[in-house]
Amino acid sequence: MAGRRPIIAANWKMHKTHLEAIQAVQKLSYLLEREDAERVEVVVCPPFTALRAVQTLLDADRLPYGLGAQNVHWEARGAFTGEVSALMLQALRCAYVIVGHSERREVFGETDDVVARKVRAVYANGMIPILCVGETLAERDAGGTEDKVVGQVRAGLAGVGDDDAARVVIAYEPIWAIGTGRNAEPADAGEVIGLVRATLAALYSKDLAEGVRIQYGGSVKAGNIRGFMAHPQIDGALVGGASLDPEELALIVKYR
Ligand code: PGA
Numbered sequence: 001m002a003g004r005r006p007i008i009a010a011n012w013k014m015h016k017t018h019l020e021a022i023q024a025v026q027k028l029s030y031l032l033e034r035e036d037a038e039r040v041e042v043v044v045c046p047p048f049t050a051l052r053a054v055q056t057l058l059d060a061d062r063l064p065y066g067l068g069a070q071n072v073h074w075e076a077r078g079a080f081t082g083e084v085s086a087l088m089l090q091a092l093r094c095a096y097v098i099v100g101h102s103e104r105r106e107v108f109g110e111t112d113d114v115v116a117r118k119v120r121a122v123y124a125n126g127m128i129p130i131l132c133v134g135e136t137l138a139e140r141d142a143g144g145t146e147d148k149v150v151g152q153v154r155a156g157l158a159g160v161g162d163d164d165a166a167r168v169v170i171a172y173e174p175i176w177a178i179g180t181g182r183n184a185e186p187a188d189a190g191e192v193i194g195l196v197r198a199t200l201a202a203l204y205s206k207d208l209a210e211g212v213r214i215q216y217g218g219s220v221k222a223g224n225i226r227g228f229m230a231h232p233q234i235d236g237a238l239v240g241g242a243s244l245d246p247e248e249l250a251l252i253v254k255y256r
Contacts, residue, residue, distance in 0.1 A: 004213050006229065007169060007236040008253050009043040009068060009130060010243030011098060011217075012050075021050035022057055024246050029063050031250035037064040040236070040253050043096050043130075045070050048084055051092050059093075068096035068130065071104060074117035076125075086118075086125035097122045098238070099129040100156055102175045112155035119156055123164040130169045130238065131156045132217070133196070137176035145174075146195055153199045165204050170196055170214045171238040177218025179241060189216045190231035197233065222251035229255050 016024060025044060032042070045068035046054050055067055073083035089097060099122060100115035115131070122129040133152035135145045149172065157165055172193050177184050193214045200209035216228050217238035228234045243249045 004211065004235045005041055006039070007041040007043065007213050007215060009045060009066075009096065009098075009169075009171075009215070009236070009238050010249055011045050011070060011101070011238055011240050012047065012244060013070065013103070013240055014047060015244055016046060016050060018046075018050040018053040021046040022053050024244075025054055025057055025063065025065070027246035028065075028250060029061065031246060032253060034064065036250075036253050041066060042253055043068045045096070045098055051089070051094065055092050055094075066095040067093060068098060069094050070098045070101070072097045072099065072118050072122060074114070074121040076121075086121040086127065090125040090127055094127055096128050096130050096169070098171075099131050100152070101132045102134055102173060102178060106175070112152060115152075115156050116158045119168075120159055123160065128167050128169060129156075130171050130215070132171045132173055132238070134173040134175050134178075134218070140174065140176065145192060149192055150195060150199050153196055154203065157203065162204055162208060165200070166208050166211060168212055169236075170212065171217045172196060172214060173217035173238060175218075179219070181219050183219040183224055184216070186216075186227040186231045186234065189228065190233040193231075193233040220252065222248050222255075225252045225255040 043066040069089045072086050076085050076087045099118045104110045119129045133149050135148040139148050174184050196214055197209045200212055213235040215236040215238045216234050220237040220239045221242040
């Protein structure tokens with residue numbers, strides 16, 4: 001993976017109260033050695049309601065994990081009942097924000113334009129987006145994977161300059177593999193991720209593209225992480241279901 005530090009992010013989705021989140025991070029900290037978290041960047045993305053509690057724990061115990069949010073609004077403040085801004089997430093010392101997860105796109109109707117606005121808001125507040133892209137099964141079967149994924153990468157990075165783009169994390173998550181127990185084959189995921197990298201090279205530069213970390217996501221677990229990490233294009237994973245159990249998450253981080 002050409003010197004790129006792997007990044008494994010736990011997407012807890014709408015799971016865990018703040019108390020459960022604290023417990024999970026504490027347990028993780030007992031299971032992981034310092035070296036594990038040096039070799040692999042570990043990011044936890046709890047629900048909004050647990051961000052403060054987890055941030056306090058990370059700070060107090062100087063735990064070497066990044067904090068990420070799962071969503072964000074594109075405006076800094078205003079009359080947007082129920083929304084949370086990038087300014088607020090930055091104040092909690094979030095380092096990452098998942099943007100454009102397929103559940104946001106499919107269940108909450110987020111368009112490419114909305115995703116792009118969120119990406120820019122994340123950068124404007126000094127954080128890094130984990131930009132999610134991926135095709136449905138119907139799109140894959142119709143041979144439309146490349147168009148869909150490349151289109152989402154281009155749209156999501158609209159208006160993003162070189163310095164910011166160099167720091168992006170992209171998560172390639174085929175929708176048919178999310179939460180289904182049916183993971184993509186590492187070779188297939190690696191091929192699509194290669195296309196994403198080529199898109200970055202075309203949009204920015206080859207050097208920039210070689211430095212960007214691109215994760216695979218979709219039914220990653222301790223039993224299949226090694227195959228993904230062995231692929232030279234794949235720089236980590238965005239893990240949903242399997243990340244809820246700290247023991248499983250620790251095994252994923254220690255994949256070697
Ligand atoms: P999964 O979810 O690991 O449960 O398939 C991945 C994701 O949605 O990020």
